[in-house]
Amino acid sequence: MGKTYAVTKTIQEINAKIKSGKAVVLNAEEMIEMVRKSGKEKAAQEVDVVTTGTFSPMCSSGMLFNIGQKNPPVIKCSNAWLNGVPCYGGLAAVDSYCGATESTEDDPLNKVYPGQFKYGGGHVIEDLIRGKAVHLKANGYGTDCYPRKEIDKDITLADLPHASLLNPRNCYQNYNAAVNLTSRIIYTYMGPLKPNARNCNFATAGQISPLFNDPYLSTIGLGTRIFIGGAIGYVLGEGTQHNPKPKRNERGIPLSPAGTLMLKGDMKKMDARYVRGVSIVGYGCSLALGVGIPIPILNEEMAWFTGVSDADIQMPVKDYGYDYPNGLPRTLKHVTFEELKSGEFELNGQQVHAVPITSYARSLEIANELKSWIEDGKFLLSEPQEPILSE
Template sequence: MAGASQTLRTIAEINERIKKGKAVVVNASEMTEIVRREGKAKAAREVDVVTTGTFSPMCSSGLFFNIGQSGPVIRASRIKLNNVPAYGGIAAVDGYIGATEPTEDDPLNKVYPGRFHYGGGHVIEDLVAGKSVHLKAESYVTDCYPRKVVERDITLADLPFAELLNPRNCYQNYNAAVNLTSRTIYTYMGPLKPDARNCNFATAGELSPLFNDPYLRTIGLGTRIFLGGGIGYVIGAGTQHNPKPQRNERGIPLTPSGTLMVKGDLKGMQERYLRGISFLGYGCSLSLGVGIPIPILDEELAWFTGVADSDILMPVKDYGHDYPNGIHKILAHAPFSELKSGEIKLDGKRVPTVPLTSHVMSLEVADKLKEWIQQGKFLLSEPVEPIPSR
């Protein structure tokens, strides 16, 4: 880990430079080259902000919404959107739909049990795309809520409130998955062929937000971010957040570690950066674009944002036997640069690798955020509460 260094600028000073159009903003891959070429001291003096980005499946995501009332009123205890169950046990006409909840009558489920292809993530994408979604809400009757059923087609514009609220996004590192059994298995990491004939992985590497600020020095409650093509905010640690993983000398965790809970107004998002997806034989999820700006306050942050793909080691785990049985064995650590190249070596065997994260879209997210900052449309925010990271 780099030692703490003298502050060169504050977030308030960076925001003033952004407002005047003078801020120097680069994406995380560009910063890697600058630090490699110029060193961390010069990079820290020259660069104000580094933008990061990822576009990856983020299963722990969902939408809080309110369907509104028209007389007679209802207490919607059971809600479905396009026949995908949502949680209605909140109050009146509030609901929450999770990205991985499948539709109850998916035709694939009838042919291949468990192999859903439409779910909550697709409903969220359809709403953002302006499509109509079929709403059905049911309830028992009370004196104050006399209506039993509401059924109609709605669009995002019809919802008085629609807030993407994701309990766990942006894993700081994650497993690369292989299957050591003799049969193909179907997982949230995608289909895995027998005898380790493929290795699936999910991260944006040197572009990934939490690899560029591994100790979350600049990321906490209130951090403004790019979320799904709109503006979002970090609201704390995500579920399964591990603040004290084993790390390498750059502070990069060697196991799944930091996560973020985030939120943003769905009505400000774009379908390009928010896609419902399906994993054959497993279920459905949501691929989401997230970008976080890292202010370069000192040399240490410049050094952290200079992280390269070769610095990132991902744990390779067996999803055929070990993972489903709660065995936390790590078969090897694979450099992300090798995973990204298309193959790794595992026990002397060449194993093809398959990314679940789109590098092209991750770079686009980082560059879109860079553009917003350069145009003065996006200012940085001070975290009001830190997220534990040591």
């Protein structure tokens, strides 16, 4: 990790400056220029918070919801569907979970093109946040305390006593750049990949992505307050598939998929601009989600980390045609995020067209929205209550 610098500020001191309107807040893009021109020492002295953002498909997401017991007789839901999307009901009487990648059981697109789905859990979540009515169907086997056996009605988000995004794995710290070395087109969660490496699809927001700006998760842990879906939410801890000890480059940036976060947020306060159901051709459904994390500049080290640029980030190119489905982790090469953003890079003597599945423009918008919340005193930083293992 390198030299550890003495703390020059505390989160409490930064929050006091936010409350008084004196905090200096930069987005991650602006911080790159600050560190380049002035150096990490001056940047640490002058900047209090750096805001980050990402807007990308995050398949490991879903909605935990409660339908309430307003109309007698009451029910214990064994099975539930929202607009035809199956939800998991094995929690309590009227608690269910709607996964973002779950698809409708009778999706008309799947009937014509097997393996393709038009509507799924991510779309249900977006529709509810937009204020639309969705159809709830639920059933139970009936008990003495829960005698009702069926529910069949339209509901809105306002009708639900509780609805939150509860996401097991978001905000991947680095990820694969996907190509296909076989002779046929393949359909993946990274999108369609043309044969013979005629395209490369890649994710993350690069230099403004949250975990590239705090590569050792020094300021992010249980209880960290964040922007999620246009509302205030929290980090619950490490996400599933979290890799705490990846190989890193000289800036501490992982050279492979590494850190992940488990997140939550109140859906009733969210904005559908930052929560979108998506259908990925030939793969299925997912949820595109906006997340922003503030990085407090406590010392020179954090100033240095938040000065990361696209040229500092190296992403592994992987073959999804043969290697990935056969469980082979081979990396064909590393390319910088700067190269990927340019639109093409060289692989095995040929130029490969690179296509992002993360919106950089929307990611920067999220970083700026979070910046304005902090500058307006509407968002305070929080102390992590438990660290996330990162080395």
